[in-house]
Amino acid sequence: MxxxxxxxxxxxxxxxxxxxxxxxxxxxxxxxxxxxxxxxxxxxxxxxxxxxxxxxxxxxxxxxxxxxxxxxxxxxxxxxxxxxxxxxxxxxxxxxxxxxAIPNVVADETPAGGEDDFVVLEEIGTPRDFAAEGFEPRDHVELGRMLGAIDLERGAKVSGSRFYFLTGVGAQLELALVNLAMEQARGAGFTQVIAPSLVRTEAMAGTGYLDQGGGEDIYRIEGEDLYLVGTSEVPMAAYHSQEILDGASLPRRYASFSPCFRKEAGSHGKDTKGIIRVHWFDKVEMFVYATLEDAADEHQRLLAWEKEFLDKLELAYRVVDIAAGDLGGSAIRKFDCEAWIPTQGKYRELTSTSNCTDFQTRRLDTRGRFGDRTGPIATLNGTLTAITRAIVAVLETHQQADGSVRVPQALRPHLGGLEVLEPVSR
RNA sequence: GGAGGCGUCGCCUAGUCUGGUCUAUGGCGCCCGCCUGCUAAGCGGGUUUGGGGCUACAACCCCAUCGAGGGUUCAAAUCCCUCCGCCUCCGCCA
Structure with a gap:
């Protein structure tokens, strides 16, 4: 609030x-x-x-x-x-x-308008020109099948549509991405966290998610006061609820791993192919408690860390300043990093970072102690890596004519030195 | 899942049986001051949080706050109920 x-x-x-x-x-x-x-x-x-x-x-x-x-x-x-x-x-x-009922007061810099009124802040890297290279790019579904990395058919058989199995190098790729992300976060001074992905109403409401469309996109456990989180922003925002943090300890930075669950109720027919939009994926999320004064600067730092990670994956992407009407109710400003997806011919969201100022901490009763008084503090969140979308971008971007995929340098140490993912015969 | 015990203002703790100066005791820690070559010790004082009034978002006054929420009562830390959490034992299990 x-x-x-x-x-x-x-x-x-x-x-x-x-x-x-x-x-x-x-x-x-x-x-x-x-x-x-x-x-x-x-x-x-x-x-x-x-x-x-x-x-x-x-x-x-x-x-x-x-x-x-x-x-x-x-x-x-x-x-x-x-x-x-x-x-x-x-x-x-x-x-x-x-x-x-009142959403956060948007930042002066935030563009006015709705979903289509975002402002492109910068474009980094150049989308690959497959035509010039002389071959038609395969989409991640086909690549995933050829590599034995993504099994959508069995995902659907076992759990339904929008589910998948990651197998072989697919599974390895997830762990490598998680490790690379955690390594970077650790180096930047983040505390690493494995967070619970089921939370109580209190925690879910505290982040403001239940107010947006009444939580239509959120899974609830029947017969219990538990929700499956759509992001570990939820448990991390509630982490320090009803606490007074020492102002001198700020910013407190957490890099939190958790599975994320989303009903995707409002997106029927969208992204039905592949693993762009799924009911479950794993994610490493940055979550920061900061002073109100430092929040805007910290937001830029979170964006910088997101870019650093995308650079390590050697992707072409752009940074977008999301318009006010497309912000969550908690945020005053939001930046998305969108990677170029070759077979879709457009940029797709890979990461997102929001400055929520004291909107969440007021609900969750988290304050700071500054000298002899207490005062509000800010929370910020940002995606370090959302596994499925990172995999889509990496496979499609670094594919080669024979269906193999070149592994970005930074990822190789986390894949046992593997330089190329080779198609397997099944 | 079953049985029992417990939850007090940073930490520990008195108080709960026998409801009413509890405006919650004492210790530790912390802060301010005194004393002191320095430090320690000693001495004195202060030290929950939120809200309302009034205002300079000061001081002051008031209300709430003893895990949370209800109830009984003129009156609840204290009695009753529900929930949450922790501990012990049993069961089960990765």
Whole structure:
């Protein structure tokens, strides 16, 4: 949730942000009304409660008839306190609901508009010209089959559509990518984490995911208060919930591995072929707790680390500044790195990094201690590598005419020195 | 999964049976000051968090906060219920 002070003191800033997202400003006024009502309810309750407490002390000291007389008087007061407390609770819940309905206030730099209004910040590398090389590129499905790396048929047989098995060099490739990512993260001072991929409602709601379309894309475990996470951003955001972190310890950087589960409910018919869009994949995610002042700079650093990794995979990609309407509700700004996918003839998202400022920490009750006071802190997240999409980009980009795939230099040490993935006969 | 025990303001801890000066005890740690060639020791003071009022987001006043949420009561750390977590034993298992 956003800072209530911004809502109170600068409601127009919030309205402007809503406009930039292409969303209604009504939520702002509803929240302001709820705030006024809540504060009135608090004042009413506290006044009566204070009177009740004073009375209670007299009761404790009195005895006999005097005590009975006091008890008779205070009984009515007690009933009033109870009603006012209930009213306060109701008003407070209404306020929280209204406040949570407001997405984060987007950054000034964030482009206005929707999905198609992104701004390309830079293009790195040059897409391979297969025509000039004299052969037609195979897509990752065919390459995966030839290499014995990806088994979609059996994935569908066992688990249904949008599932896969990684086999042989495919499995090796995943572990190599994970190791390369973790190695880089470790070198940059990140704490490596293996995070739980099932979390409680509290954690899932804290990141803001349940508010976006009511969690349509999220798997829930039947009969239990557990959700399967779509990213380890969720457990890592909840990791320090209800904690006060030493301000001097910031930024705290985590590189977290976890499987990710997504229903992909809203993407029927999209990317049905291959492993571009699947119900489950593994991912190494960077997650950072930082000061509010440092958050924008840290966001750039996360982007730099993402680029460093894509450079190691020797991919052609571009960096995109996502428009306000296409941001998650938690983020004020988001950069995607999109790699060139030869057989699709376009750039596809491989990594994504968001600056969520204090939006998540407010919900999850994570604060910082700065000297003798406590204050809000920021969270940021960024993909180091999402395995399936990395595999797609690597296979398609580095394929050779005979269906073999050249292994990028940086990956070789993690594949036992393997320089080329060769087709296998099955 | 079964049985039992436990959860107090950074850490440890008193208090819970017998509800009411608990505005929660004491120790450790930490912070400020005094003392002191320096350090240590000693002495004095301070030290949960959130919210509301008023305001300079100070001071001050008030409310809540004893794992969480309900309930009983004039009054709950204390009694009752539900949930969560931890520990011990048993069962099961990678």
């Amino acid at each position: 956003i800072d209530p002070r911004i809502l109170r003191d600068e409601p127009d800033r919030v309205r402007a942000s809503q406009a930039k997202r292409g969303a209604s400003p009504d939520v702002v006024d509803r929240a302001l009304e709820a705030d006024t009502a809540r504060r009135a309810a608090i004042a009413a309750f506290e006044e009566k409660r204070s009177a009740q407490k004073t009375f209670g002390k007299q009761v404790a000291q009195a005895s006999g008839d005097e005590k009975q007389a006091l008890l008779a008087q205070v009984k009515q007061l007690s009933a009033e306190v109870k009603d006012l407390e209930a009213a306060q609770t109701t008003a407070d819940e209404a306020w929280t609901t209204a406040l949570k």
